[in-house]
Amino acid sequence: MKLNRWLPLAIFAAIAVLLAAGVWLSRKPDRESLPSALIGKPAPEFSLPALHEPGRLVSSQELRGAPYVLNVWGSWCPGCRIEHPVISRFAETKRVRVIGYNWKDDHADALRWLEQFNNPYWLVLVDYDGRTAIDWGITGAPETFLVDGRGIVRWKHSLPMTDEVVQNELLPALAAVEAEAAAK
Numbered sequence: 333m334k335l336n337r338w339l340p341l342a343i344f345a346a347i348a349v350l351l352a353a354g355v356w357l358s359r360k361p362d363r364e365s366l367p368s369a370l371i372g373k374p375a376p377e378f379s380l381p382a383l384h385e386p387g388r389l390v391s392s393q394e395l396r397g398a399p400y401v402l403n404v405w406g407s408w409c410p411g412c413r414i415e416h417p418v419i420s421r422f423a424e425t426k427r428v429r430v431i432g433y434n435w436k437d438d439h440a441d442a443l444r445w446l447e448q449f450n451n452p453y454w455l456v457l458v459d460y461d462g463r464t465a466i467d468w469g470i471t472g473a474p475e476t477f478l479v480d481g482r483g484i485v486r487w488k489h490s491l492p493m494t495d496e497v498v499q500n501e502l503l504p505a506l507a508a509v510e511a512e513a514a515a516k
Contacts, residue, residue, distance in 0.1 A: 402431050405432060405435070435462060474491065
């Protein structure tokens with residue numbers, strides 16, 4: 333009889349231990365805990381307007397032939413403001429085309445933001461309704477992708493870029509892309 337009294341407490345304790353173990357094992361603090369399913373696969377096909385030339389549509393095919401970094405941002409995004417100086421410094425090296433991907437933003441707000449903080453981008457694409465972002469697996473801004481000259485996604489980073497991420501992750505990934513292209 334005394335066992336019946338302790339059984340609910342034992343079950344509760346077991347569930348609490350399992351829950352705590354699950355939380356502890358999945359405690360990675362950023363969105364990187366789920367890697368992009370696109371790594372090593374072709375970048376999604378798209379045709380998006382250029383921010384500064386709204387009548388011009390730019391397709392994914394037009395970007396092939398040389399690698400590019402695709403930086404997802406929005407004027408509404410606090411993390412984008414944090415990473416913008418890092419993206420600007422990286423773009424100034426002109427080592428690779430840095431393409432802005434303005435996501436779910438108002439046209440005037442995006443232009444005003446770039447005017448205020450500077451425009452480091454070789455080109456800015458606009459995804460007003462976010463439909464193309466679904467194909468890229470974009471879950472939030474900022475996110476940054478490296479796409480090689482054949483259109484294959486080679487690297488992805490979620491959350492604001494830092495100088496350390498550029499040095500320790502993006503530049504080595506870019507060097508690998510460049511070495512592979514040179515070997516062909």
